[in-house]
Amino acid sequence: MTKKAKVISFGIQKGGSSKTTTSGVVSYLLSQNYRVLAIDMDSQGNLTELLTQRDIYDFHGKTILEALQKRDANGYIYQVTDNLHLIGAEDHLATFSRWLYGNYRGNQALVMSDMLDTVRDKYDYIIIDTPPALGDQTMNALSASDYVVAMFEASKFCYSALGRFLESCVHVQTQVNPDLKIAGILRGLIDARRTDNKALIDLVQQEYGDLCFKTILIRNAAAGRLSINGLFDNNEMNAATRHYKLFVKELLERVGETVQA
Template identity: 55%
Template sequence: MAKVITFGVQKGGVGKTLTSGITAFLLAQRGYKVLAVDMDSQGNLTQFISGSDDLYDFQEQTVLEAIKEGDARPYIKAMDDHLHLLPADDFLATIAQYLFREYSGNPSLALDSALSSVKDFYDYIIIDTPPALSEQTINALGASTHVVIMFETSKFCYSAIPRFLDTIEAAKSKINPDLQIAGILRTLADAKRTDSKAMIELIEEEYSELVFDTVIHRRATTGRLPVYGLWENKEANQAFSYHKKFLRELIGRVGKPEKV
C-alpha cells in the first residue's frame, strides 16, 4: 500500500507546491513509483510537474473527473516510468457544489475513494493542497496516511499552525483515524532576516517533537525550477540540496511502503 502524504496549511505562499513537486520528483528519481495529485484549482503542481503552462491541455482529464467517476486510473498522466500525475484545472473550484449536491458517498472521502484503485500500484502518493481550508484540503487529509505541515517563517503562518493542527485532529476523529503528522517543515527561511531566524527558533521551541531538522532556505536556483523545469536542469544539484535532506528525514518518519 502506498504512503499517501499531504502537504498543507491554510496559508498561501508557503512553498507547498514547490516542496510537494520536488518531493515527488526526487522520490521517483530514487526509483519509487510516485503519483503526484494536484488538489488546488490553480493547477500549479500540474504546471510544475508536466512542464505545460496551459491547463487546457488537461481539460476534462483531471482529479475532478476522477472523483466524479470514483476511479483515478483513466485520468493519470505518465511523466516518466516512475513519476505520474493526476492533474487539476480551474474547474476543481466547483468540487464543493458537486460533493454536496450530487455525490452519494461521504463527501470528505471522495478523493480516497477515487485513489483506492491505485494505492497498491504506487509506493508514494504526494498531494498538493490549496492555500485555504476547503473540501480539497479535507479530502486530501481523508485520503492520506501522513501530513506535512508547511511553515513559512512568518508571523501569519505561525498563527495558522495551531488552526491547521485542529483541522488535522478533526479529520482524525471524524473521517481518517489512521492519519499521522509527519512533521512541520520550515520553509522559505531567509538567513539575512532576524525575524525569520526568530520564527525558526520559536516554532522549534513550541513544537520540538514535530519539526523536521531540515530548514528549507530561500535559494535562487530553487525558485527558478518552475522556469527551467525538473528534468535536465543544470542547476538541479544546488536547487535540490535542502530538499534532499528533507526527503531523507521524511522517509525516515513515514517509512518505506510495504510491498504487497
C-alpha cells in the same frame, strides 16, 4: 499481501508556503527510487505546470475533478516519467464543493479516499499538493492520507495558520481518518538575513519540538527558478534540491521506509 502506497499530503491554509514546490520536488526525488503518483488538488494547477511544463488547460476534462467524480483514478493519469505519474488540475476544480454537495451521495469527506483505492496498489507513494485553504479539497486530501506534512514559512501569518492547520488534522484523525499521522512540520526560511524570520523558525521549534523536521528549507535562486526551468534537463537541480534531499531522507525515516543509499 499487496503493498499499498503511502499517501502523504502537504498543507497549510496560507499561500506562498512552498507547498507546491515541495510537493513537486519530493515527488521527483522519490521517483528516483520508487513509483510515485503526484496529485494536484489546487485549482491553480501549479503542480501540474511544474511537473509537465505544459498549460493546465491541456488537461481539461482529464483532471483530478473528473477522477473524483468518477471515483476512479484510472484514465486520468498522466505519465511524466516511467516512475512519476500525475493527476493534474485546472480551474474547474474550483467547482468541486458545488458538485460534492449538489450531486454526490455518500460520505463527502471520503471521495478522494474511495478514488485512490482504485490505484493504491500501483504506487509506492502518492503525494498530494493541497490548496491554501481549509476547504473540501484539503479535508478530502487529509481524509485519504496516511501522513501529512505541515508547511511553515517564517512569517507571522503562517505562524497564526499553523496551529489551526494542526487542529484540523487532529479533527480529521478523530472524526474521519484515524490512520492519519502528522509526519511533522517542515520549516522554510524566507530570508536568512532577517532576524524576525529566524526568530519565528526558533519559536516553532520551541513550541512543537520533535514534531519539527530538522531540515530547514532555505530559499535560493535556483529553487526559485524551478517553476520556470522545470525539474528535468535543468542544470541547476543540485543547487535547487540540496535541502529537499535532506528533507526527503528525514521524511522516509518518519514514514517507516528504509532509506536507500
